[in-house]
Structure formats: C-alpha cells, structure tokens
Amino acid sequence: MATIVDRRTFVAGLSIGALAPRVAIAQSITDSAGRAVPVPAKVTRVFPAGPPAAILLYALAPDLLIGWPRANRAEECQFMLPDVCARPEVGRITGRGNTANLEVVLALKPDLILDVGSTRETFVSLAARVQEQTGIPYALLDGRFGATATSYRLLGALTQREKQAELLATYFEETISTISERIKNVPASERPRVYYARGPRGLETGLGGSINVETIEFLGARNVAGERKGGLAIVSIEQVLVWNPDVIVTIDRDFAATVRTDPVWASVAAVRAGRVHLSPKLPFGWVDFPPSVNRLIGLWWLAKILYPEQFPEDLRALTRDFYRRFYHVSLSDTQIDSVLAGRG
Numbered sequence: 571m572a573t574i575v576d577r578r579t580f581v582a583g584l585s586i587g588a589l590a591p592r593v594a595i596a597q598s599i600t601d602s603a604g605r606a607v608p609v610p611a612k613v614t615r616v617f618p619a620g621p622p623a624a625i626l627l628y629a630l631a632p633d634l635l636i637g638w639p640r641a642n643r644a645e646e647c648q649f650m651l652p653d654v655c656a657r658p659e660v661g662r663i664t665g666r667g668n669t670a671n672l673e674v675v676l677a678l679k680p681d682l683i684l685d686v687g688s689t690r691e692t693f694v695s696l697a698a699r700v701q702e703q704t705g706i707p708y709a710l711l712d713g714r715f716g717a718t719a720t721s722y723r724l725l726g727a728l729t730q731r732e733k734q735a736e737l738l739a740t741y742f743e744e745t746i747s748t749i750s751e752r753i754k755n756v757p758a759s760e761r762p763r764v765y766y767a768r769g770p771r772g773l774e775t776g777l778g779g780s781i782n783v784e785t786i787e788f789l790g791a792r793n794v795a796g797e798r799k800g801g802l803a804i805v806s807i808e809q810v811l812v813w814n815p816d817v818i819v820t821i822d823r824d825f826a827a828t829v830r831t832d833p834v835w836a837s838v839a840a841v842r843a844g845r846v847h848l849s850p851k852l853p854f855g856w857v858d859f860p861p862s863v864n865r866l867i868g869l870w871w872l873a874k875i876l877y878p879e880q881f882p883e884d885l886r887a888l889t890r891d892f893y894r895r896f897y898h899v900s901l902s903d904t905q906i907d908s909v910l911a912g913r914g
Contacts, residue, residue, distance in 0.1 A: 599727050602712035602720070603689040605697065609707060610681045613729045617675055617706075619663040619685035621860035622713050626686050628654065629863055629896040630722065630738060631731050636660060636678050639670075645914045646853035648905065651898050655853075663700070664693065672704070680706055682728060686721065686862065687713035715784040718863055719743050741895060742866060749873050752880045753790050762876050764791040765815035765840065766857070768802070770824040772835075773810070777803050782858040785869050786819065791876050807834055814839050817876065818846045821855055823912060847875050848912035853897065867892040885910065 598606045616634045618624035627635050632651055637660035647655035660678060661670030664685055675683070683706055685697060693710060701708040709728050711721040719739035726735020766783050768774035776783035778796035787793055794813035795805065818840040820826050826848035835841050849857045849868065856868030870888050874881045886906050893901050901909070908914075 599709075599724065601709045601724060602717070603694045603697070603710045605694065605710065607701075607707050607709045607728070609728055613681045615678070615680045615682075616729070617660065617670075617678060617680035617683045619683055619708075620687060621662070622862040623684040623686040623711075625854055625860065625862035625864055626711070626721065626725060627684055630725055630735055631729055632898060634729060636680055642853070643914075649853040649893065649897055649899060649901070649909070664696065675700075675706070676704060682706070683708040684711070684725070684728075685709065686711045713861060714781070715788060715861070715865055716746075718866070719746075722863075738863075738895070742863070745866060745869065749789070749869060749881075753873070753877060756790065756877060756880065761790050761792055762816040763794050763813070764817045764819060764876070765794050765810060765813060767818050767820040767825055767829075768822060770822055772818070772820060772822065772825040772829060773807065774802055774804055776858070777801060781861045784861065785857060785865050785872055788869070789872055789876055791817070791872075810835075811837065816840055816843070816845065819849060819857060819872070819875070820846065821849045821851060821857060821859055823848060826912070845875075850909045850912050852909050852914040863896060866896075 597609050599609050601607050613634060615636050616627055617636050618627055618639060621639050624635060624638055628650070632654040635654060635657060637658040639660065639662035641659040642650070642655045661674055663670050663675070663683070664687060683700065685693065685708065687693065689710060689712055697708045697710045700706070709724070711724055713721070719742045722735045722739040722742070726732040764786055766775050766786060775795045776793070777798050777800040778787070778793060779799045780801045782802055783793050787796065794815045795803070816839050818829070818838070826846060829835050829846055830841060840846055849855060850871065851859070854860065854862065854864035856864065856871055858865070867889060870881070870883065871885060874883070874885060889906055889909060890901050893899055
C-alpha cells in the first residue's frame with residue numbers, strides 16, 4: 571500500500587482516546603502482522619482504514635461497513651448494493667491523503683477497525699497505537715494479491731462470518747489454481763512484454779514487485795519496467811520506446827483514446843499491433859486502484875489478453891458471476907457492456 575501521509579498528525583490526537591468506551595471482548599485472533607487482536611463478542615460496525623479494506627469487507631459483509639474512505643460516484647453505485655454504496659464518506663487512516671482524524675473514528679463507534687495492505691513496521695506501529703489509545707480492536711490484514719484467501723479467512727474469524735469467508739477464499743484459490751495451471755507451460759518466448767500505463771500521458775508505471783502490477787507479474791508476463799524494483803515511477807517516452815512492449819495495459823481513458831493516433835507512440839510494437847487495452851474499472855479497477863479483491867476478475871481479463879489461446883472462457887459470464895459473488899448484484903447485459911468498455 572501507499573505510505574501513510576501525515577501519520578504524525580493523526581497519532582498526535584490519540585491521547586483523547588482514553589475517553590473512548592472499551593468493547594466487550596470474546597476472544598483474541600492473530601492478524602497478518604502477528605498481532606493479537608481482541609475480537610468483540612459481537613461485531614456490527616467496522617471502520618475501514620482505507621479503500622482496500624472497504625472493498626474486502628463489502629464483498630464479505632456489506633452490512634458491517636460503516637462508510638467509505640471516499641464517497642462513491644453514481645456510476646459506481648450502479649454496480650453495488652445501492653443502500654450500502656450510498657453510505658457516507660468517513661475518510662481514511664492510511665494511504666495517500668489520509669483524512670480521518672481520531673474524533674471522526676470515535677464518533678462512529680466502530681466495533682473493529684480494519685486495515686488491509688502493507689504489514690511493514692510503520693503500519694504495525696500505527697495499528698498498535700490506535701488500538702491502545704482508543705480501545706477499538708485494529709486488525710491489519712495482508713493486502714498482497716496472493717494473500718487474499720488467507721485474509722478473507724482472517725476477516726471471517728474477526729467478524730464471525732467464517733462460512734461466507736470460506737466461500738470467497740475457496741473461489742479465489744480455485745481461480746488462481748485454474749489460471750496458474752494454464753500458464754505454467756507457456757514458453758518464455760511466448761510470454762508478452764507488457765507496459766502498464768497510468769496517467770493521461772501514459773508515463774507513470776509500476777516497477778518490479780509493485781503492488782500496482784501484481785496481477786500482471788503473477789501471470790508471468792514480462793513487465794518491461796520490472797528490472798528496477800519499487801512502487802510507481804514516472805518514465806520518459808524515450809524509455810518506453812527502448813522497451814518497445816508487445817502489450818500496453820492502461821487504466822486511463824484519455825491515454826487509451828489518444829495513444830493509437832499519437833505519432834510519438836506510433837513505433838511502439840503494442841500500438842502498431844493494436845494491443846493497447848483499457849482496463850475496466852466499475853465499480854473498482856480490475857488491475858489496480860485500489861488493490862483489493864477487485865483484481866481477481868481483472869486476472870481473468872488480463873489472462874485472456876495475454877494468452878488468448880489458453881483462455882477461451884466467456885468474459886461476460888465470468889463478469890456476471892464475479893459481480894454476483896463479490897458485489898452482490900445481478901448485472902444486465904447493458905451493464906456488462908458498460909463495465910467491459912472501461913467507462914466510468
């Protein structure tokens with residue numbers, strides 16, 4: 571996950587947390603960071619520390635979600651339960667531009683604070699400090715794509731939704747197993763070189779190991795920016811021309827609309843071959859943004875783009891099934907068209 575912004579400002583106000591009421595504890599569960607989290611006897615209200623947590627929780631138990639890190643747009647709410655999607659903006663504790671201060675969190679009276687993302691010491695320290703000062707259990711779950719099934723099982727235990735969590739975890743594992751089996755024998759020479767383009771100019775990308783390109787790299791595609799390890803980075807068009815990727819994946823509509831006719835990009839192999847693909851992003855991005863369970867349907871989309879012969883499945887049927895399981899909605903044909911067109 572992104573680094574905590576202005577973390578000191580948030581924790582500076584924690585001293586008033588001693589005034590917060592303590593919740594009744596039933597048991598203790600070890601979270602992804604190895605912390606013992608005291609679990610309330612009954613969880614009815616959960617505060618998501620950031621967007622990945624909100625999405626993970628919504629898929630499992632939408633009734634428990636107090637609100638969203640940012641208010642959802644009308645076009646996003648068409649693909650979620652309307653009453654839950656319309657719940658208020660509560661800000662965020664972690665990630666870029668954190669906006670939730672202690673008073674906001676306490677006023678909402680959550681039984682549990684859920685954070686999904688990095689388990690580095692910075693985030694462990696914040697979780698421990700917030701929990702200690704507020705008396706509100708704070709669970710930190712691993713946000714890496716490969717850890718999704720484990721994180722769902724932990725979330726199920728934290729919220730007493732073990733059966734529902736097991737269904738989602740099993741679906742995730744079966745999907746991963748199916749896709750992994752299909753691609754394991756694809757020769758290195760047939761694995762495409764992929765450039766992940768962000769921003770209206772397409773010059774922001776994910777370096778090797780970045781959470782932003784986890785699914786691309788999971789599929790064994792050669793991330794052209796992968797030799798350098800890190801997160802997001804700005805690169806030059808000259809560098810992209812040197813890389814000369816076979817496939818471009820983007821999340822930016824403006825870039826997708828202009829790159830095919832932009833003379834600067836004309837010599838890139840992906841552009842010449844018509845292999846520039848705009849990721850769907852309603853209600854949440856399929857590749858990244860935010861990095862949560864929404865990336866699972868994106869894995870199918872990417873697999874069909876990168877290895878079309880190995881993945882003959884009907885993407886419309888896969889989309890319909892995923893949205894029913896994880897977003898609790900039944901899509902019309904028109905809605906599926908809108909999603910796959912990358913609108914929003």
